[in-house]
Amino acid sequence: MPRVLIAFYSRSGVTEKLAQAVAEGAQAAGAEVRLRRVREIVSRQIMESVPGWAEGADRMNAQYEAPTPADAEWADAIVFGTPTRFGNVSSELKAWVDSLGGLWFQGKLNGKVGSAFNSTSSGHGGNESTSLSAYNFMAHLGLIIVPLGYGDPIMFQAGTPYGATAVSGQNATQPTENDLEVARYQGRRVAQVAGALATFGETATKG
């Protein structure tokens, strides 16, 4: 049974919905899933400056544990989810990634599967650049990056070949059913690749 860690950040719940759908897809493919929300790094004052942010964070922090390096070591696959921040991953997600330096130094993440998804507020607001910026740290961690390509018919309706996406507009519009279906496909695909790599590793070890 492949072990999939989904580590996401979200303030108004859009990326959270994608994360839940990735989890559903991975579980449907037989994976054991840990769904984790990384924590705030900005002040409470900033969180309270936009209606819904502080309430959303409080709700999600009560619902999801924070990811730890031990979760990353446990996982066969790590899927990173984030809202776009100026076309890049959020500082909150990146701070958690930076906490994995010790595991990186010991080579303990090398060969695990990695994948990424995100949400933006505008249609050309950086979905693809955000996924691709996650590819940078995934490469450094030694993760085997799993993109989506056009391996499922839903990819011709939504998402990007680099990872699942949603466009939330000005009022935190929730992901469409097509967006969620792409995210489920991402979860399935990641679990299938992680399972196949684990089998490969066993075969290689046994000679």
Ligand SMILES: Cc1cc2nc3c(=O)[nH]c(=O)nc-3n(C[C@H](O)[C@H](O)[C@H](O)COP(=O)(O)O)c2cc1C
């Ligand atoms: C500091 C900051 C920078 C942002 N940068 C972008 C951006 O470059 N492009 C974009 O479309 N949306 C941008 N957004 C909007 C969020 O990425 C978007 O609302 C996202 O869907 C929120 O996801 P969440 O509901 O999971 O928090 C930005 C938001 C903030 C607070």
